[in-house]
Amino acid sequence: MGWTTVNIPSQSGRLAVVTGATGGLGYETALALATAGAEVVLAGRNDSKGARALARLRAVHPDASARFELLDLASLASVTAFAEKMLAAGQGIDLLVNNAGVMAPPKRQLTVDGFELQFATNYLGHFALTARLLPLLRSIPGSRVVNVSSLAADLNSLDLVDLQSERSYVPFRTYGTTKLALLMFALELQRRSESSGWRIEGMAAHPGWAGTDIIGNGPASCGWQATLWRIAKPVLLRFSRSAGPAALPILLAATSPDARGGRYYGPTGLRELNGPPGMAKVPARALDGSDATRLWETSERLGGVRFA
């Protein structure tokens, strides 16, 4: 039998921050970490969803050490406010799971900061968050940052001169760009951590395909796509996994003593859509070190942060 939640070592005494933990994979990740004894911060943009997620978690584990904190990844001011609250509390962070995401809304949308929504939420917000939390991550030797990527990273669609999809917005290609960027960010974080002695492990994971809210909130959020999704949903979801098993690659990356920085984890079944968690195939473009450097420098500029 493959790696499952029973293989998670005790997380007692460890602080984990999971973004987008109000539902889907993020919630399942937070639940498994809390079950293993971690103190978990469920970070999300919606207070009432946060309260509901906490109530669900406490219904399973009344003694869980978990709390909800407001964090809207699509707003750099919200990212700063969240990080400042964490820094003021001063508790070292053992694990940051950069999970929150939106997928392929049919129309190009802008955030309050003027960035394309998917780029800002999935990638830039997490980049800025990680930079701002760096002192707390660095205070725990061996702390981990797990970026949740996707098979869509394999579209190799990163366009470094059009990161905002201004020239052309093809919803799923833009999604693939953000997921490739997250993977490259994880690998570059590992390289920079090694060369600068930060003692942080940067790694990535993808879930394969999970039947969460991501389609209804994204590509099928409006118009004819919503109608089509209502019709096709029962059939398509039969081929997906539920969020619990799909979160296993994230949990393996986050907790396994055998997991290492610089690696990419995912399901090991057919086309990495499902199956037991293990090593995933890294798309060729993600290994381009000079692109990763350019992306990093651009992200520091756009996000108004420095990792130094």
Ligand SMILES: NC(=O)c1ccc[n+]([C@@H]2O[C@H](COP(=O)([O-])OP(=O)(O)OC[C@H]3O[C@@H](n4cnc5c(N)ncnc54)[C@H](OP(=O)(O)O)[C@@H]3O)[C@@H](O)[C@H]2O)c1
């Ligand atoms: N499901 C899959 O098959 C699949 C495959 C590959 C990768 N992934 C990745 O897995 C991650 C989790 O997705 P999921 O499938 O669990 O989808 P989901 O059920 O839609 O959950 C997404 C989570 O992200 C949160 N979120 C969205 N925008 C946010 C923002 N601006 N600030 C803070 N939180 C925000 C959502 O909060 P609200 O509830 O407030 O919207 C929700 O908690 C995503 O990064 C996704 O790209 C999923």
